[in-house]
Amino acid sequence: MVNLNAMGIIFANMHDSVIPELTDHRTMASVPFAGRYRLIDFVLSGMTQAGVQNVGVIVKSNYQSLLDHLGSGREWDLARKRGGLTIFPPSADSGYGYHGRIGALKGILPYIEDAKEKYVVLADCDAVCDLDYTALIERHISSGAEVTIAYAKEKMTPALAKNNVSLLLAPSGRVRELLINDPQTGKRNLSMGIMVIGREQLVDIVRTGYARGMVKFEQDILAKNLDTMKVYGFEYTGYRSRIADMSSYFEANMQLLYLENLNRLFPEERPVYTKVRDEAPVRYALGCKVKNCTVADGCIIEGEVENCVIFRGVHIGKGAVVKNCVLMQDTQVGPGVRMDYVITDKDVQISEGQYLGGTKNFQVFVKKGTTV
């Protein structure tokens, strides 16, 4: 593997507000996804595979579940003596939390200054993808750009319209205009929330930007300096899901019921790592019925399931009929329960014989730890 001489910085709480239901007690980075992962796994695994061995994760609030998930970073091969994983909770001098990306970076400036790497990859966690970080960093180096932003051509949705960074590009790939929450419909070049920048330049921008009261990196720095700063786009064309609100979260999970999507998001040559839970394989009991499901380990399926994404440790009781659901870790579905279009958060119990139903466009959400 080529050492591309880059470090990573991940913003764990960025975009928390788009799915308050799931970030009520966790960060965007630790939102469960695809049966056994958290959103940050995709970013961390991608970085690790590009040889990034020094990763800082900036957390602001609600980060207990994220700390538990990351541990020492061993699962991503980031438990190292030199570099490795460093988690940055708010510190006394950054005040209560921070303000915008500039504030967040200001709080960890000594860490960035002391690093030896030449480049920094900045990443949010709300876009799930199989980005080849090696290609992104190589492009950044070869194009002579100061900043390279990964983007994808995407159809605007009402949810995306409320929270996006859209790029207008010259044929050379240089960013001519950068719009925050671009209201236009149709296909747009939407940032994946992942970009590369020179480390020394980042230090410079953060220091001077902070001094001038700037808060938002994209809005206050990039958008205003496109004529002098060489900002380039890097198109990502692979599989992706954007978590922009609850229904896009549901849809993103449902898309993983298609084998081709599953294989595109998890190509054999680029595994996605996550915290190991040492679950046994799934046991499908005699008399169960299962159709079109994506199921993580540790589950026991005795009833009927169809079109569901089932996370680790879920139990579906005898005679239960569960359709079109996303059942997070350790959900217990009692015997005879009927469920349709429901999302259950972790540790939910649905008692025997209950009926819960939503619709294709509006799913019932059951909060973490609830007994129905």
Next chain:
Amino acid sequence: MKECIAMLLAGGQGSRLYALTQKLAKPAVPFGGKYRIIDFPLSNCVNSGIDTVGILTQYQPLELNEYIGNGQPWDLDRLYGGVHVLPPYQKASGSDWYKGTANAIYQNINFIERYDPEYVLILSGDHIYKMDYSKMLAYHKQQNADCTIAVLEVPWEEASRFGIMTADENGVITKFQEKPKEPESNLASMGIYIFTWKKLREYLERDEADKSSDNDFGKNVIPAMLGDHQRMCAYPFEGYWKDVGTIDSLWEANMDLLNPNVPLDVWDESWKIYSRTAGQPPHHIAPMAHVENAMITEGCEVEGEVDFSVLFSNVKVHPGAVVRDSIVMPGCVIEEGAQVHYAILAENVVVKKGAIVGARPEHMEDMSKWGVAVVGAGVTIGAGAKVGPKAMISEDVKEVL
């Protein structure tokens, strides 16, 4: 110092598993969808509070060594103690292969002495069971025994297949018979021993000095201690225990996991079985698939029919393929229309379109020709080819046409 350390005998060739152990030590044979046999004793150790384990390897150790690594998956990466793989090594006086189970321990006396243990637990790497060794150790101490042997009540008609212990009403062993024709008792040794280390050390040295000895626990050390009237006790174990040294018993033990009435529960959160896994995405059951009474793990793609079977990671069952009463190890592909019945497929076997592996007993005219078919690692069964029941396809075959 450690109160008790474990020594796990993992050097056996497992010759009765034929094609499955051609390039693999028996303890490293995959089991139960995402485990290997050795995960059971290792997890038992950790769950019992034993944090120092020596693993004695000799036969085909490469994959086993790699699998154990630093012991992290079992929480056995410790500053003091942890797991250590102990192959035979060269000494100033020359080098020796491990001549027998007792000799393997004898050659590692220095390793054991480093931890200055009071007790040593001797385990073997070819049994599937869940057991709390700390309870056995408490029993050993309470009995003030020199040696405690875990025993299991077996059906009388099977007793002549085991090492049989006769014990008095206080649990003190009075007699030991190896595979007796006419058993006096039905208490079978499970191959799990706790010794008071000082005593064991003395007998290992004596056994080594005896040139006529086979240097084996069951054949030599235990009878010698018994002959000297050392205090030897039988620790009764109740629960699931199975020797998976043969194709049939390996197949049965896997199938036992599918039977909710068999007390081998790998889903029990309070006694987890740990393993080193590659971490694959969740498995997918397609709309046209039929899955019932099966164990399926990460990375599998099931589009065909799977019934009464255990699928390991990354197994692909294509549309129209049928897998029944079988064990399919990691990375196998069962192509369209292929059928697999009563078979064990080792890693990365490909069963091409329309091929048939194994047979169903109800379709046999001559039951003496029926048995579990085994296909060695990496073998391709060509399109339309047939592998009969009880077949044993070596991994050297590469392709069956």
